[in-house]
Amino acid sequence: MPIRYDITHTTVYRYREPVGFGEHRVMFRPRDSHDLRVLATDLDVSPEAQVRMIQDPHSNSVALVQPRGAADTLKIVCSFTIEHAPRDHLQLPLSPSAEHFPFAYSVEDRFDLEQYLRPHHDDPKGLLTAWARQFIRTDGPTGTRDVLMQMNQHIRSTLAYLSRDEEGTQTPLQTLALQSGSCRDFALLMMEAARRLGVATRFVSGYLYDPSLDDEGAASGDTVTGAGATHAWLQAYLPGAGWVPFDPTNNLYGDHQLIRVGVARDPSHAAPISGSWFGPAGAYLGMTAEVRVRRRAGFG
The missing domain is CATH 3.10.620.30 (C8orf32 fold)
Known part of the structure; x- marks a missing residue:
């Protein structure tokens, strides 16, 4: 019986002062197949960004994210609901x-x-x-x-x-x-x-x-x-x-x-996220990432 999961992937980059951002390559979306279906998806980026969805040579789903302005924090939140039919x-x-x-x-x-x-x-x-x-x-x-x-x-x-x-x-x-x-x-x-x-x-x-x-x-x-x-x-x-x-x-x-x-x-x-930023040397403070995968009650 298929199992439904809710997935939230949050990545936050922090800087000492506002910096500019180059394009970021984001590979977070689960890979559709006969045993896995993506039912809902949402991508939220702060600061505001232009997002283009493409497929790479392996048919992975990739979001190309270009933040529009400078900021001291770049936050990317991806949320999905999937249906997974595991196999033995x-x-x-x-x-x-x-x-x-x-x-x-x-x-x-x-x-x-x-x-x-x-x-x-x-x-x-x-x-x-x-x-x-x-x-x-x-x-x-x-x-x-x-x-x-x-x-x-x-x-x-x-x-x-x-x-x-x-x-x-x-x-x-x-x-x-x-x-x-x-x-x-x-x-x-x-x-x-x-x-x-x-x-x-x-x-x-x-x-x-x-x-x-x-x-x-x-x-x-x-x-x-x-x-x-x-x-x-x-x-x-x-x-x-x-x-x-x-x-x-x-x-x-x-x-x-x-x-x-x-x-x-x-x-x-197959890096989950990669990209560039522009600003003073030493501005980068670090990155945090959190993934929450919760099984939906009543499914599976």
Whole structure:
């Protein structure tokens, strides 16, 4: 049964004095599909701004926001109501040729998946490849889905989650060396590791539903890591099942709590918001962001 959520994403930039603003690229709107429908949407910007809606090369919905005047605060508030029909991806059958690792994509699929198959980060000493290969069984056939589930669980169990406000993403080798990272770092680590095993992956940014915000969730103690801000995970393309989500931050491998906004071959192409400002050096005071995802009573 579909579940309805109300989502509010608020981002505030503050400055010591009024500054001018360049165009801001905002990727907040959930990504419509057969399992997710956007029922209502609202975008409020202060100071007043011109807004243009476009689709990027991955068909993500992007708002181009151009504030009209100078101000000491830039506030962008996006509100949505969505209907989400989550799927149990563990029950989706794979094509017989892809049930066991290694497998090969068809020629047609490889043409379409090429940018998601090619690693984007260097591994000169083969450390990431060796890390990825530990999940392949040596005592018998290895299930393709099992490799990804074990990798997903291993990241959650062995690496420390650290929230980080700075822009950018650690390289996979940095995350392995530090044994810690943010949700974006964990997603990129698993993406690049899977690509080195021949599995097509892509980065996903979006929102995470936290059941603890609901009365029944608070009573059960059912909480997740990364709620209250934008979240990141990955999808792996498995023939027969399509794009299957994996969230190594929480060891989730379905989309019951994951709400897609944007997909990209690399995290740098799916930033929730980016833009520029013009003013005296040192005027920037900082940014705050808050995401609220609430399940509507009586739905789902």
